[in-house]
Amino acid sequence: MPDRIRSALLVPVAETARLLRQRPRRTVEADLLLWRIASSGLLPLAVLMLVLVPWGDRALVSDPVGVVWFNALDVFAWALVWLLGWGANAVYGLVGGYRFLALALGYELPLMFALIAPAVAAESLDLGVIAAAQSGLWYVVWMPVAFLAYCLGVLGMSVRAPLDAAAGADLAGGVLAELSGVDRLLVQAGRYALLVAGAAVAVPLFLGGGAGPLLPGWLWVVLKAGALAWALAAVGSRLPTLRPDRVLQPAWVVLLPLVLLQDLVVAAVVVWG
Amino acid sequence: MSPDLWADLAFWACGVVAVLAGAAVFYVDSMARATYALALSFVAVGVVLLLLGQAYLGAVVVLMMVMEMAVMAVYMVMFMGMNPALMPMSMVHSHRAAIGAGVGAFLLLGAGALLVPWPERRGAPDPDVTAALGEATMGSHMLVMVAISPVMVATIVAGVVLSLHRGRYDRGDRP
Numbered sequence: 527m528p529d530r531i532r533s534a535l536l537v538p539v540a541e542t543a544r545l546l547r548q549r550p551r552r553t554v555e556a557d558l559l560l561w562r563i564a565s566s567g568l569l570p571l572a573v574l575m576l577v578l579v580p581w582g583d584r585a586l587v588s589d590p591v592g593v594v595w596f597n598a599l600d601v602f603a604w605a606l607v608w609l610l611g612w613g614a615n616a617v618y619g620l621v622g623g624y625r626f627l628a629l630a631l632g633y634e635l636p637l638m639f640a641l642i643a644p645a646v647a648a649e650s651l652d653l654g655v656i657a658a659a660q661s662g663l664w665y666v667v668w669m670p671v672a673f674l675a676y677c678l679g680v681l682g683m684s685v686r687a688p689l690d691a692a693a694g695a696d697l698a699g700g701v702l703a704e705l706s707g708v709d710r711l712l713v714q715a716g717r718y719a720l721l722v723a724g725a726a727v728a729v730p731l732f733l734g735g736g737a738g739p740l741l742p743g744w745l746w747v748v749l750k751a752g753a754l755a756w757a758l759a760a761v762g763s764r765l766p767t768l769r770p771d772r773v774l775q776p777a778w779v780v781l782l783p784l785v786l787l788q789d790l791v792v793a794a795v796v797v798w799g
Numbered sequence: 800m801s802p803d804l805w806a807d808l809a810f811w812a813c814g815v816v817a818v819l820a821g822a823a824v825f826y827v828d829s830m831a832r833a834t835y836a837l838a839l840s841f842v843a844v845g846v847v848l849l850l851l852g853q854a855y856l857g858a859v860v861v862l863m864m865v866m867e868m869a870v871m872a873v874y875m876v877m878f879m880g881m882n883p884a885l886m887p888m889s890m891v892h893s894h895r896a897a898i899g900a901g902v903g904a905f906l907l908l909g910a911g912a913l914l915v916p917w918p919e920r921r922g923a924p925d926p927d928v929t930a931a932l933g934e935a936t937m938g939s940h941m942l943v944m945v946a947i948s949p950v951m952v953a954t955i956v957a958g959v960v961l962s963l964h965r966g967r968y969d970r971g972d973r974p
Contacts (some may be wrong), residue, residue: 560832589854591858591929594862727915
């Protein structure tokens with residue numbers, strides 16, 4: 527087996543074992559309650575997103591307002607990442623937490639309006655109905671701007687590059703700086719899980735749900751979600767970390783109007799198309 | 800147990816959580832804890848709305864309130880200019896007036912809820928309450944909504960601009 531593949535397979539196992547055995551480190555006067563809520567909250571958040579996803583023709587929880595619930599859940603990342611920085615009662619973590627909110631303001635509004643486009647086109651907030659409405663043409667084809675804004679939002683909420691300044695190396699890890707042991711493991715696993723959950727929700731929203739030849743629907747959902755998660759991580763890690771104070775302006779002045787135009791086009795197609 | 804009983808139990812449990820978390824806002828000694836106690840209270844109210852069959856309203860209350868509390872925490876800490884994790888501080892001031900106002904408001908609203916003759920239900924709820932809500936707020940009131948939104952945004956922007964001598968986005972590269 528080539529070294530690269532072997533290390534790719536072994537590193538997560540070794541890192542998990544290392545963190546499980548690591549002696550927990552504490553900071554002075556840490557707000558342990560809020561810190562623990564934050565570090566253990568990201569993973570359940572991703573699970574709650576995943577239960578909304580329709581696997582083929584049915585979801586674990588079929589919700590008539592699934593799109594709004596996804597939005598509500600991704601806003602919890604605001605609270606949790608800020609609390610992660612706050613709880614440690616340490617400078618780098620706190621600066622990281624504030625950086626996250628500055629970035630979140632930038633990515634969340636385009637994300638919210640991006641979620642509107644598939645809902646308007648399918649005339650439903652139900653992820654299952656939205657997936658079924660794409661039997662002719664996947665929404666990603668005629669809503670590329672909404673899809674891009676959505677992908678940026680997923681990278682933002684999982685604190686990944688280019689929106690990873692909250693956990694930046696220039697801050698010694700920012701919100702992650704003081705985390706150790708199981709807490710660190712939960713946060714890192716939660717970040718990956720949020721990336722995967724965001725990619726999985728994109729499948730019914732933009733990528734045709736379980737539609738595909740030969741294979742069963744649920745397998746297509748898994749394949750598409752996996753491919754998008756991999757693509758997001760690969761593209762993101764090749765981009766430089768954006769300065770948090772420079773993100774808001776292009777996000778609101780350029781991206782947000784573009785997404786609104788996208789919504790307008792979709793609404794026009796639905797009304798006159 | 801029947802699903803109805805479970806729903807009733809969940810309803811009352813969420814009501815109790817909402818009230819206790821609301822009370823915790825005044826009891827805790829840290830800005831962050833007070834803020835997120837309030838967020839927990841609002842989330843419990845959102846779940847109560849869900850249990851009343853208002854799926855959209857419940858989800859939106861959770862969405863808006865968590866977002867608002869995340870931003871409010873920033874403002875509270877910013878204007879206090881301190882680190883409450885290191886320096887615990889009381890979340891209340893003007894005890895007597897506040898308690899008097901609180902008890903008075905509770906008695907007034909409670910008396911209203913008990914004494915007002917509630918109307919009987921006429922007709923049945925719409926099968927799609929979310930669509931009915933959208934129709935009610937946006938259908939005939941579209942003009943009001945369209946007019947109010949820019950006024951609200953302008954108010955927020957003007958408030959921030961007036962309170963800010965020189966912002967961090969003012970990089971000196973504009974005339």
